[in-house]
Amino acid sequence: MPDRLYIDKEDRPYYQKAEEENVINFKNKNQKEQFLLAMSIGFENKQKRELKTRDGFFFSDNLGPEGRTLINALAIHEHGSADVLADEKKVFDIAEQYASAGIRILADSIDKIQFGKFDKIFEKDLVEMLNFNR
Amino acid sequence: MRIERIDLKNYRQFRNVCVDFGKNPKDDLHIIVADNATGKTNLLNAINWCLYGNEPHLSKESEQLPRINLNTLVQAVEGTKETVSVELVTETEGNRVTFKRSEEYSVHEDGKQPVIHDTSFSVTYLDDKKNAKWVIDEEALAYVERFVPRDIREFFFFDGERLDTYFRSVTGQQISNAIFRISQVDTLNRISERLENVVNDLRREAGKRSPQIEGIREAIEDKGKKRKEIIDQIAELGAQKKDASQKIDELNEKLRSIPNIDVLQRDQARLHDTLKKKEQVRNNKVTEKQNTLFELGILLILNPALHASSQIISNKVKNKEIPQTYDSRLLDNILITHQCICTRRVEEGSSEEEHIKQLHADIASSSLIARELLQMISPIEQIKRKISTFKSELERITKEIQLYDEELNDINTQIQSIDSRISGYNVEQVKQWYSELKDYQRTCEFNIERITNLKLAKERLDKEIDDLNEELNKALLKEAASQKVRCQIVFGNKASSVVNNVVKTMMDHVRKAIEHETREGFFNLIWKKGTFKDVYIDENYALHLTHELGYECLGSVSASERQLLALSFVIALHKVSGFDSPILVDTPAARVSGEQRENLGKTFHQISRSKQLVLLFLPSEYSVEISRYLDTCASSVRKLRLTGNEREIQMEVIC
Numbered sequence: 001m002p003d004r005l006y007i008d009k010e011d012r013p014y015y016q017k018a019e020e021e022n023v024i025n026f027k028n029k030n031q032k033e034q035f036l037l038a039m040s041i042g043f044e045n046k047q048k049r050e051l052k053t054r055d056g057f058f059f060s061d062n063l064g065p066e067g068r069t070l071i072n073a074l075a076i077h078e079h080g081s082a083d084v085l086a087d088e089k090k091v092f093d094i095a096e097q098y099a100s101a102g103i104r105i106l107a108d109s110i111d112k113i114q115f116g117k118f119d120k121i122f123e124k125d126l127v128e129m130l131n132f133n134r
Numbered sequence: 135m136r137i138e139r140i141d142l143k144n145y146r147q148f149r150n151v152c153v154d155f156g157k158n159p160k161d162d163l164h165i166i167v168a169d170n171a172t173g174k175t176n177l178l179n180a181i182n183w184c185l186y187g188n189e190p191h192l193s194k195e196s197e198q199l200p201r202i203n204l205n206t207l208v209q210a211v212e213g214t215k216e217t218v219s220v221e222l223v224t225e226t227e228g229n230r231v232t233f234k235r236s237e238e239y240s241v242h243e244d245g246k247q248p249v250i251h252d253t254s255f256s257v258t259y260l261d262d263k264k265n266a267k268w269v270i271d272e273e274a275l276a277y278v279e280r281f282v283p284r285d286i287r288e289f290f291f292f293d294g295e296r297l298d299t300y301f302r303s304v305t306g307q308q309i310s311n312a313i314f315r316i317s318q319v320d321t322l323n324r325i326s327e328r329l330e331n332v333v334n335d336l337r338r339e340a341g342k343r344s345p346q347i348e349g350i351r352e353a354i355e356d357k358g359k360k361r362k363e364i365i366d367q368i369a370e371l372g373a374q375k376k377d378a379s380q381k382i383d384e385l386n387e388k389l390r391s392i393p394n395i396d397v398l399q400r401d402q403a404r405l406h407d408t409l410k411k412k413e414q415v416r417n418n419k420v421t422e423k424q425n426t427l428f429e430l431g432i433l434l435i436l437n438p439a440l441h442a443s444s445q446i447i448s449n450k451v452k453n454k455e456i457p458q459t460y461d462s463r464l465l466d467n468i469l470i471t472h473q474c475i476c477t478r479r480v481e482e483g484s485s486e487e488e489h490i491k492q493l494h495a496d497i498a499s500s501s502l503i504a505r506e507l508l509q510m511i512s513p514i515e516q517i518k519r520k521i522s523t524f525k526s527e528l529e530r531i532t533k534e535i536q537l538y539d540e541e542l543n544d545i546n547t548q549i550q551s552i553d554s555r556i557s558g559y560n561v562e563q564v565k566q567w568y569s570e571l572k573d574y575q576r577t578c579e580f581n582i583e584r585i586t587n588l589k590l591a592k593e594r595l596d597k598e599i600d601d602l603n604e605e606l607n608k609a610l611l612k613e614a615a616s617q618k619v620r621c622q623i624v625f626g627n628k629a630s631s632v633v634n635n636v637v638k639t640m641m642d643h644v645r646k647a648i649e650h651e652t653r654e655g656f657f658n659l660i661w662k663k664g665t666f667k668d669v670y671i672d673e674n675y676a677l678h679l680t681h682e683l684g685y686e687c688l689g690s691v692s693a694s695e696r697q698l699l700a701l702s703f704v705i706a707l708h709k710v711s712g713f714d715s716p717i718l719v720d721t722p723a724a725r726v727s728g729e730q731r732e733n734l735g736k737t738f739h740q741i742s743r744s745k746q747l748v749l750l751f752l753p754s755e756y757s758v759e760i761s762r763y764l765d766t767c768a769s770s771v772r773k774l775r776l777t778g779n780e781r782e783i784q785m786e787v788i789c
Contacts, residue, residue, distance in 0.1 A: 024424045024427050024428045028421075033429075040432045069514060070440070072443065073440045082447075082503050082506075119424060126431055129435070130524060
């Protein structure tokens with residue numbers, strides 16, 4: 001059973017970039033929170049990426065009930081059934097692959113969006129998403 | 135008394151100017167019209183300098199310049215001497231009296247200030263036998279005092295522009311001095327002093343006859359000395375207060391249109407401090423918003439996945455797949471005992487055992503899934519609640535940030551406004567002026583408090599001296615040999631008291647007369663006659679103006695009304711004083727307009743029938759409203775103009 005969640009070693013600079021630019025207070029977030037955001041962005045963009053060199057990022061014990069729920073939900077959505085939950089490694093793999101793609105998308109957006117505007121656009125997207133869901 | 139001629143030689147802009155004040159049969163009115171900085175006020179200064187040796191109306195620019203005319207200075211040969219002189223030819227008490235002040239300058243090389251070499255003041259007059267006499271020093275000054283006494287010259291030669299602030303600069307004490315001079319009670323005061331000396335001598339004589347009387351006398355003398363010290367202190371503090379008041383007025387005048395930079399800078403520092411604090415709070419709010427976006431962003435983006443899981447969980451709950459209903463311990467027991475619950479034997483390696491083993495594995499797996507799903511129910515509910523409050527939470531924080539931004543903008547605007555108000559001023563100089571103003575105000579307040587205390591102490595001493603005099607009288611009554619001296623002392627005291635009362639009565643009488651004339655004059659000049667109820671001078675010689683509704687309004691009336699009141703007061707002083715000295719007013723109608731100008735014109739015309747009046751107007755001031763009254767009656771209307779190099783004045787006679 002995996003005791004931690006991994007990122008690709010090559011993902012590190014992207015996390016570092018997001019911290020340096022400190023979009024939506026990224027640098028003051030712990031690694032679990034950073035991972036979950038990257039994962040959600042990957043999911044939003046329907047992008048996954050296989051990890052080449054696995055690099056431990058945080059212990060699974062730190063996920064907490066909400067974090068575990070989010071990872072499980074993602075795996076269920078991906079797999080189409082709850083049976084995937086019987087294989088924790090697979091659940092983690094799915095999360096890690098989305099996070100690896102997500103952090104790259106985030107870093108790319110930071111590059112493309114004018115400095116200081118990221119938070120505004122992120123907020124706008126979320127509000128649109130919220131209105132759409134309703 | 136009148137000025138017949140002024141001769142100015144090398145005095146400031148007047149290199150060689152003679153102004154002849156010949157009068158026509160009816161009126162003795164003389165008009166001089168001149169632009170700003172063309173020597174109008176310096177004509178006033180020239181008269182003051184000639185008579186009293188100073189120039190009270192000098193502008194800041196003129197203060198920096200030597201008294202000697204600049205053209206003369208430039209053209210003078212190095213090492214030579216040049217003379218500045220002002221000669222005032224007057225008709226005083228039927229006699230021609232000429233006042234002349236001159237200053238001799240040594241001229242040095244270019245760029246160096248000329249050095250005053252010699253100064254002199256003299257008076258020339260004709261004696262009874264029509265012989266010319268020439269006097270200097272005290273004797274010359276006595277003639278000045280007869281012409282226009284130094285103490286009250288400000289009521290004769292004055293700047294009309296300052297009439298607006300007249301009652302700030304002219305204190306009750308000055309008015310009191312003027313009334314004292316006008317009442318001509320000097321002789322009575324001298325009599326009072328002499329009587330006091332005589333009574334003191336008599337007491338001393340009585341004291342020789344009895345140690346008890348001598349003791350009382352010494353006590354009276356001692357208290358008398360203390361009383362005099364207190365009176366001197368009151369006078370000293372009064373003079374200090376007057377000086378401080380004058381400085382306050384000067385500084386207020388300088389600072390009239392200048393903001394209080396010290397206060398503004400303190401305000402600005404306070405605003406910067408508030409700005410810093412508010413910025414910090416605003417930044418915290420921005421961070422709070424970022425955290426909300428971060429946390430709720432994850433939840434919102436993953437909401438479809440959460441929704442799918444929620445559906446699956448609901449279905450499983452509906453199908454009673456969860457919570458788990460199988461008892462895996464029962465299957466364990468069958469596999470260990472090889473006996474089914476129906477007591478049938480389950481053979482090892484049989485298809486039944488294989489089926490049970492598969493069932494056991496399936497149950498174990500579905501139990502793990504069920505457990506995971508069950509554990510997801512509560513967090514999903516919590517996440518749904520968080521998402522439902524997301525919009526309102528975001529709106530709340532955004533609104534708070536907007537409010538802080540507005541406040542910060544407002545503070546920044548205030549800071550910029552202060553910056554623009556301060557810019558262009560010599561900050562250190564202005565701060566220095568404000569600091570001086572504060573010091574003088576403190577001195578004034580302190581002196582007022584001390585004067586009040588000293589006056590109370592003087593009252594106590596007066597009472598003690600009265601009691602001691604009573605005691606002395608009783609002691610003298612017991613001494614048969616001292617009856618004569620006792621009567622003399624009592625008489626001396628009574629006489630002194632009578633003289634002092636006469637002085638007070640005369641001053642009161644003059645005060646009342648001036649008050650009456652001021653009231654008459656003011657209500658004659660003023661346009662809005664119904665606005666004001668009364669004008670009066672109180673016992674401390676302060677002038678008051680009462681609004682028709684009964685409140686004191688001198689401080690709140692318009693500048694022109696204040697100027698008219700000041701003018702009425704000055705004219706009243708002249709009428710009551712009996713001094714028929716001339717009046718010279720610089721910019722007499724500076725702050726007066728419309729109908730009030732007409733009234734002013736009429737008043738000047740009227741005054742000029744009984745005494746000499748010299749008025750120095752700005753061209754804009756000498757408007758039709760005034761000139762139509764004055765042009766016809768004026769003995770002369772002259773115009774001053776500067777020469778090309780602006781260092782010299784020429785005078786043109788207009789009519």
